[in-house]
Amino acid sequence: MPSIAPTERIRIVLARPSHTGNIGAAARAMKTMGFADLRLVAPRHAPDAQAAALAAGAADVLEAARIADRLEEALAGTVLAAGFSARTRDLSHPLRALRDAAPELLARAQEGPVALVFGNETSGLSNEELGHCAMQVAIPANPAYGSLNLAAAVQVACYELASAAGRFAVGEAGEREAATSEDVEALVAHWESAMRESGYLDPARPGRLMERLRRLVARAGLERAEVKFLRGMLAAFEARMRR
Amino acid sequence: MPSIAPTERIRIVLARPSHTGNIGAAARAMKTMGFADLRLVAPRHAPDAQAAALAAGAADVLEAARIADRLEEALAGTVLAAGFSARTRDLSHPLRALRDAAPELLARAQEGPVALVFGNETSGLSNEELGHCAMQVAIPANPAYGSLNLAAAVQVACYELASAAGRFAVGEAGEREAATSEDVEALVAHWESAMRESGYLDPARPGRLMERLRRLVARAGLERAEVKFLRGMLAAFEARMRR
Structure with missing residues (x-):
């Protein structure tokens, strides 16, 4: 039947x-x-x-x-x-x-x-x-x-x-690949280094800056391509700061 | 606040x-x-x-x-x-x-x-x-x-x-008063008696007639007013059968 x-x-x-x-x-x-x-x-x-x-x-x-x-x-x-x-x-x-x-x-x-x-x-x-x-x-x-x-x-x-009836599902977002924890760690380290270089992060008085950054990054649920974009941006800032 | x-x-x-x-x-x-x-x-x-x-x-x-x-x-x-x-x-x-x-x-x-x-x-x-x-x-x-x-x-x-949000409820049906089990028992007894009188229910060979009736009545979730209406109808049948 x-x-x-x-x-x-x-x-x-x-x-x-x-x-x-x-x-x-x-x-x-x-x-x-x-x-x-x-x-x-x-x-x-x-x-x-x-x-x-x-x-x-x-x-x-x-x-x-x-x-x-x-x-x-x-x-x-x-x-x-x-x-x-x-x-x-x-x-x-x-x-x-x-x-x-x-x-x-x-x-x-x-x-x-x-x-x-x-x-x-x-x-x-x-x-x-x-x-x-x-x-x-x-x-x-x-x-x-x-x-x-x-x-x-x-x-x-x-x-x-x-x-x-659970009849229809919604589509999947295309091309989405979540960043791994290693990607995120590398991003945060890069970000910290750039902020030190700029003087915005003072190692003597760091306050809760890194804690805030980590929380924000974790909440954003970054994609791999976004990590790549952010690190590219940080690299460009660094290069400019060194000129 | x-x-x-x-x-x-x-x-x-x-x-x-x-x-x-x-x-x-x-x-x-x-x-x-x-x-x-x-x-x-x-x-x-x-x-x-x-x-x-x-x-x-x-x-x-x-x-x-x-x-x-x-x-x-x-x-x-x-x-x-x-x-x-x-x-x-x-x-x-x-x-x-x-x-x-x-x-x-x-x-x-x-x-x-x-x-x-x-x-x-x-x-x-x-x-x-x-x-x-x-x-x-x-x-x-x-x-x-x-x-x-x-x-x-x-x-x-x-x-x-x-x-x-559970914001709105639906209204209650007006005037609805569920029949009690006593009401339902009295209805079923009345119904059985009328069916015997009509000859439809043969006490010697009852089959599963009463079982079917009980199941139907239970499933219907009768209101008190409906029991009254059905018993009135049965009484009218009985009166007519006795003429």
């Missing part, structure tokens, strides 16, 4: 979106985090040029988006639907923070498709829509103004799931 | 933004996560009606945004600048994932303002701009398409910092 990456089992459902730009921006947000299954429930307008413009490089996700008349259709085949809403309801599921819910959403996605359901830009998810969801998830936000843009909420949800 | 919430010490710096809509959307993203200090470096256009429209309820953040000619001005007073870029450079800082970097950013914000620096929509941060930053941070993303919209990147960064 082939193993299925749980992120391929995450479906983003936008219920009654008003603005096509948000549909496109949501497609872009999904693709940046590796998700591709987008469903639209009764959008006010079908995706148009504005949607395509905001989808940018995620035209494939936008074009493959399926439109349903009712939420039940968009949820067909899912094993779990999580409704995104920060509003508490009289009759409600327990409200869970996105970060707490993410591991469970990924675990359930091993069993089958899991839907993340987002409501209309202005009114959010209705009680009826939330009733189709087995879980209510909130993105913790400023109580004085917690209104995330729809695509921004999709971006945060997809980011959280991709992070919880 | 009053304690300073580290999130008040986070400054969002947009370097050379091209689209005023993104400036407004970034202001909105910031405010939803409790941040307010926005700086613009040489924006192509000053914030306009499009910026205000996308700022939505964050007009205050947008209006208070300060414009600088050069990045150094926008960083004045900061103790740390973190440049957001996923691109590795020949001469670069070690690249750190946002989630790993967040605790350190918050810790440094205890010492003074910390800037999160975002580059132009198309070209990102230049090497020169990144040179003013002490740290390079990346939002882990799809290697096949990792291009987050500018405001979406600001939203994710602000979400991650607010989450790492």
